[in-house]
Amino acid sequence: MGFIAERLRGQTSILTDLLTRRIRELAGREGLTSFIKCGCEGRSKLAYLEPGEYTAVGIDGSMDYDELLEMLLFYVCASGFKCGFTVGEDISFHLKGVERDRHLATSASVPLWAEDLFHVAGAPASSDEDPERAAERIPFALMTMAELTTALRAVEDEKVRLLLLDRPLSGTYGPLSRDLGLLLRRGESPLFGVETPYGPLTLLDLRIASVLGSGGGWVPKRRRYLPYAAIQRLLGSDGLRARQLFEELGIGEELGGDLIVRLERMHREHGRALLVEDGLRGEDPYLELQRHVRDYWLRVRGVAWMIVERIFYKSSGHPLMMDEGETWLTVVDLNSINAMLIQMLREEALKRGVTIVGIAKDTSSSDFIRAAMPYAKARGLIPGGERLPSFKHDRAFLTILSSVNPDAFRAPWRTLTYDACFTTLVEDREGGTLKAARKVVSMERQFVRGYFQLREFKGDSAVRSPTFLYDRFYNPEMDDRYTVELEVLDRGKPARIYPYWEGEMENPLDNTILLLLSKCDNPEVLEAMGHNQLLYLADKAVKAEVKLMKGLLRGVADLELGALARRQKIFTIARRFRDIRRETEGARERRAVEVEER
Known part of the structure; x- marks a missing residue:
């Protein structure tokens, strides 16, 4: 042990010297400070806030899960704290008046049999993935949905001008968009076919929304985005001749010809549901979107809200089971909806003049x-x-x-x-x-x-x-x-x-x-x-709430499972072997201590 301790001391000293050298290298490096913007005082530097009274909201979420017999119980919640702030000669936040807004609270408890874990987590049953890691993916997706849902409800308040999230927006969207891309490549999901007032959601709807969002944002002209840039132009018109479309996109005939080929391929891949076919013939085809394509975003929004309602607000049925059979919403499906919720949040924020700031602590x-x-x-x-x-x-x-x-x-x-x-x-x-x-x-x-x-x-x-x-x-x-x-x-x-x-x-x-x-x-x-007082309070509140949920709701599930075990006489199936062994060993040890004390 002495040799290991001495070696560890030497190795730690080496790393300490390394950090010291790195710190010294940065001293006096004025040339590296040119990208710093110091100070923030003065009304002249304010961008969008006119004098008046406004509201700021901070939102955070928390999650946990529990193992009960052969069942996993997932707990998630998100909560918002708000306070007023005044814009005048200066800006002042009324932090003594911070309050928890009961309307900005979203929570859920979701049970799942352990045997369904890998399927719902988006991994095959034969996967070598660690079960604990797979289990964490589910409440994390649900927690993300809870936070985004709470944020969407917060921006509905006309007084809210600042919304703070305890997560980076870009860092959240990246993994969500990867899962969305996986869903689009698979081409299968229980989300497809869900009815809305504007028709059933289709793979084409979600493919368009994955790039265009609500349709008003920037779309690059790089080759893989070019079909979506073309669709964006067509959404804003009754139809365009191919050469007119090329001109609007700023591309030449060669790239334009490739674009037409790719649009027609997309049209065929989606059951000929993208373009009106009458105008596709000839050297200068007339490109027009089918009427139902224009409602793609309304269908995406509708299904997103249906899933949110199902998971957090519907009292009957299992939140992840789309029918009475075993059609599960997987993490890939949930994260695809989360990606759309971020697009919806962007749309609402820009429309309502709300600045949304994501902050990453670690x-x-x-x-x-x-x-x-x-x-x-x-x-x-x-x-x-x-x-x-x-x-x-x-x-x-x-x-x-x-x-x-x-x-x-x-x-x-x-x-x-x-x-x-x-x-x-x-x-x-x-x-x-x-x-x-x-x-x-x-x-x-x-x-x-x-x-x-x-x-x-x-x-x-x-x-x-x-x-x-x-x-x-x-x-x-x-x-x-x-x-x-x-x-x-x-x-x-x-x-x-x-x-x-x-x-x-x-x-x-x-x-x-x-x-x-x-x-x-x-x-x-x-x-x-x-950091931020609103996010600090929200963090403390959601952690306490999840802890409370875990303590109260475990007993509810335990009663149901205990009754099932007695009726079906499956005590050793309904309980994990390791739990039975731990309790038996604990009872044996307690008995041994009692005998010794006598």
Whole structure:
């Protein structure tokens, strides 16, 4: 043991020296601070808030699961806390008046037999995946749905102008969109065929919505997105000649011919339900969408709300069972609906003028170091002779950089903001540009990201509150002026993308967000200092509620299962062998102790 302890001491010393060297390397590096935007005072920097009284809401969720006999019980809940804030010469939050809004509470308890776990979790029964990991996927998908549902209900309040989520929007949407892509490739789901007032939901509806959302956002002209850009143009017209469509999309005859082929293929793959076929003949075909295609978003919204209603508000039936048979909603289905809920949230936020900010407390993101900083250097924002940091963790790098250069980082500060598509990019040292980190560059102009730090100690400005990631929806009205043209490698080939990049300018929207965040933390509570008081309270509330649910609802399920075991005489089937063995061994040990005491 002494040898191991001595060796551990030496190894720890090596790592300590390594961190010390990295910290020293950042001291005095003024060239690395050019991407920092300090300060947030002044009405002139506010983006969208006129003088008046408004409401801010913070939403968080929690989850847990329990094993009872051969059944799993999943518990999820989400809750919102709100307070008023005043916009005048300054902004003041009425944090003493924070209250839990009972209308912003979403919870569910979902039982599932262990034998159905892998199917509902989206893994085959023969999978080698750890059962605990598979089990966690289900409540996580349900918790995400609970938070997004609560957020959608919150933005219905006309006074709400700021909505805070304890999760990054872009970091949430990425995994959801991957599950949505998996569902689209499979082409099968119990969601398809669900009736709405506008007809049954189809695979085509969900495929269009996966890129267009509600239809009003930015769609790239890159080859794989081009059919959707064409559909977006056709949705806004009664039909177009092919050459007219090419002109509107800004593409030539060669790429246009490929587009027509791909649209016709999509038409055939979806049962000839996309285009009106009468005009498809000839050298310059007339392209017109079938009438029902125009209602794709209404059907998607309708089914999304039906699933939400089924899981959280319907009192009869199993929430994950679509009929009385065994047609289960899987995690892939749930996450596909969650992806649509995010699109719905974006639509409502932009329509109602609500700024939605996602905050990540613990993130291992490295996109700022590996993509945003190399691009900033290429644009001249960071001096050409400045060596980029060797850190692999954005938050660690920014926290240390601000601490060892306190005069250059006067809190509150934020980094420049950049497009979330940078998370899928990495520096191409050979080509001197950026390339896809994993073959494909994600769609730009969906989310905007940045980092912020709110507080420094008055007695020692080098002592700081933590650095956090924040992101928000791309807002065309505020953000279009900050877009750039960037050539990258996408699928190994040169491609032009047009992402958001704040650069050396200052976006009033992000200045406003920094100002709002700086006014609603709580320096008197360590966990809320430099973070957010509303999210802190929501976090405490949902954790306590899940704990309470677990204690109360386990007994309800236990009564039902106990009665089943007695009726069917399946005591050893209804109870796990390990539980029986543990109780038997415990009884034997207690008996042995009693004998010894005598």
